[in-house]
Amino acid sequence: MSNDGVDSGKRRFLTLATSAVGVVGAGFVAVPFLGSWKPSAKAQAAGAPVEVPLDKLEEGQMVKVEWRGKPVFVVKRSETVVDALKNTTQELKDPESQNIEQQPEYVDGVTRSIRPDVIVLVGICTHLGCVPQHLKETEVDWGGGFFCPCHGSRFDLAGRVFAGVPASKNLQVPPYSYQGNNKIVIGVDEGAA
Structure with a gap:
């Protein structure tokens, strides 16, 4: 051709x-x-940092927010409670919070917080994943804290687990930081904010 x-x-x-x-x-x-x-807008929002205002939070009061699909407890503690945290160490499994996977480096070991008056914890029991109940120090004879209704694990108001209960680890402290004195941002490490 x-x-x-x-x-x-x-x-x-x-x-x-x-x-x-x-x-x-x-x-x-x-x-x-x-x-x-x-990711969808809903998925992006679920992983986004969460801001929690502290100005209306009174001593002994707890606010529960959701971060990454998990409940997070923010509790304002009194000076009396903070002082009592130092005296209950013999009753705890990990009183100095030596398990570093459970908290960021920048939180104090005894109070497990940046500021002693405010604690931020992931509200999931370390035994089988139930959501513990917040009990004020005036409501129970063991100083108050968090009680898991599923199997009876108890945590003090720093999220440290008591000895002799099914949970083996302290409640987890999520990454968080302060924006000024009256706002916490959960999901952003201190110093990165």
């Missing part, structure tokens, strides 16, 4: 036009496909 009657310019144009249509079509397919990999 001879190429005498073939218009090479027309052939080149048709080849380029077909290629361009193919690239545009592939783009129309690829954009929604790649967009489906992005």
Whole structure:
């Protein structure tokens, strides 16, 4: 077969036009496909830092917020409670909070907080994952704290687990920081804020 009657310019144009249509079509397919990999707005909000105002939180009061699908307890403690935390160490499994996986480096070992008057804890029992109840120091004879109704684990108001209960670890302290004196940001490490 001879190429005498073939218009090479027309052939080149048709080849380029077909290629361009193919690239545009592939783009129309690829954009929604790649967009489906992005997390939804709900998923982004679930992992976002959570701000907790402290100005209306009174001594002994607890606020529960959700961060990354987990309950987080924020409790304002009195000076009496903070002083009592130092005297209950013999009754605890890990009184100095030596298990560093349970808390950031920047929190104090005894109070397990940046400021002694406010504690921030992930509200999930370290035994089987139930949500403990907050009990004020005036409501129980063991100084108050958190009680897991599932199997009876008790935690003091620093989230430290008592000896002789099913839970083996202290309640986890999430990463958090202060914005001024009256606001906590859960999910942002101290110093990174």
